[in-house]
Amino acid sequence: MNLFSQILYLLQKEITLELRQRYAIGGILLYVLSTVFIVYISFQHIGPQVWNVLFWVIMLFASVNAVMKSFVQESGYRQLYYFQLLHPVSILLSKMIYNALLLLVLGGLTFAALSFVAGSPVKDAGTFALALFLGSLGFSITFTFVSAIAAKADNSSTLMAILSFPVVIPVLLLLVSLSAQSIGLLGGDDIGDKISLLAAVDLILVAMGLVLFPFLWRD
């Protein structure tokens, strides 16, 4: 089996598993909805600037929770089974792709929920969608790799947060400013600059992850 078909099989497996145990995805969706609602009833009126920051903070915490399980849920025996069958790169890549898709859905839902209760200040929908796409990708890459690290320890849920937050700051900074531009809070014509910078950061992170993962995963 080559790398590509391995990734496809693993992706299929992830999606089948997710649909079979609906509590995980249902839990995350409920998490997003209740956070949005709590934020809304505490703020009442949400201005564009606050909206922008709130959106990404909710996304950040929901993503950490959603991605955390990706390596933690795998039992040791199943890891051993993968180890004999598959290339480590295809395991990591399939998880990253799957999580990116999951976060994209999550981001869309957060956007819909926040817009439903507080209105949507987004003016340039294309830029915002692009920010959401690149953001899901960046979050997914970072958190999937950190989850692989945290899964090795016993207290993985605490570790997940303290290990991933410093690492995700570059992505988060770019996202907040990119979506601020799409809302019209920030002038300037460097949108293309920021998008390519964000893509470059995503690329660096995925490259580092792919290089380091083979050393990391086998016990």
Place this chain on the structure above:
Amino acid sequence: MKNWWKILGVLLLLYAFVAGLLIPLKPGLLGVEPTILEAGKPVTLNVEGYNTFLLSQKAGLQAWLVRKDGKLLKPTKLDVTSETQLAVSFNLPPKESAPSVVDTLQLVLDNPQDGHFTRTVFVKQGTDSLATAATATWANEQVQLHESKGLAYPFMINNYESTRNLFYHVPMWFAMFIIGIAAAIVSGIYFYKRDSKHDLRAEALSKMAMTLGLLGLVTGAVWARHTWGEYWSNDPKQVYTAIGLLIYGGYFVLRSSFEDPEKRARVSAAYNIFAISTLFPLLYILPKFAAESSHPGAGSTSTFSTVDVDNTMRMVFYPAILGWTLLALWVADLSYRTARLRDKLLDS
């Protein structure tokens, strides 16, 4: 000589402390009263100097008011009261620019020994234009300005003596970066050698990087309180240091959550490399957002080499970076050796 680098580090730091603290600042002007002058009137400026020897060098002392186009005005009276105090009188000519414009003038003092030093004053339209002193005009004259003789650091408004922090705070930040990269490289070597030595070494280096980061943050914050007015001003370089500290905090928590040394080594090495590699994109990203940074080299602030730092400072600054780095390596080496001994004791 196996330990030459330790001796070198200590010597460089001693040099940085001695030269950094003993070399005086160049003379400069702390203040001029009044700073806003009225055109077309006689005025007496009370000048307060710093590190100046006005009384002892009264003979060669000269003063001018200099306009932007280089034309200058000679004083009518120059009255030195002490080494650091002086009263200088001018007959200001009437304004040539539009009445609403505020002109900027430089008050220049010059003497052969200490060189020239300046301070900015402003000229606005006088309230009473009848009191014009008809005799005064701007002269188109070339004067020979002297440069300061002897070893001295530049005099900078606002920084004053705290300029010397460049030799202690800034090198700590540089050293943190160098040691952090070294720790990541050692972590990488661990993957190929699979020897616990490299893991312990990476841990020792990371401890030092964190220590240097903390010291740099504290010294920087104290300095910033005095010059920028705030302990924390959200400056890119403060943010890097804070993120660096968070990364090392996570690294140590991660390490402490493993019992098995081999697993701990492997997992923490992977995290160390992954986390450090995110600091580099940040180097390009953060300054983009901080249009106004007070640190040199970012936003609208001029870089190190252009105005702030002259060769006298560089003479101490670069050795100080090397000195702090070598000292940190030495401490890291000691902490690595204690860790090795502890492991051996526990094994036996």
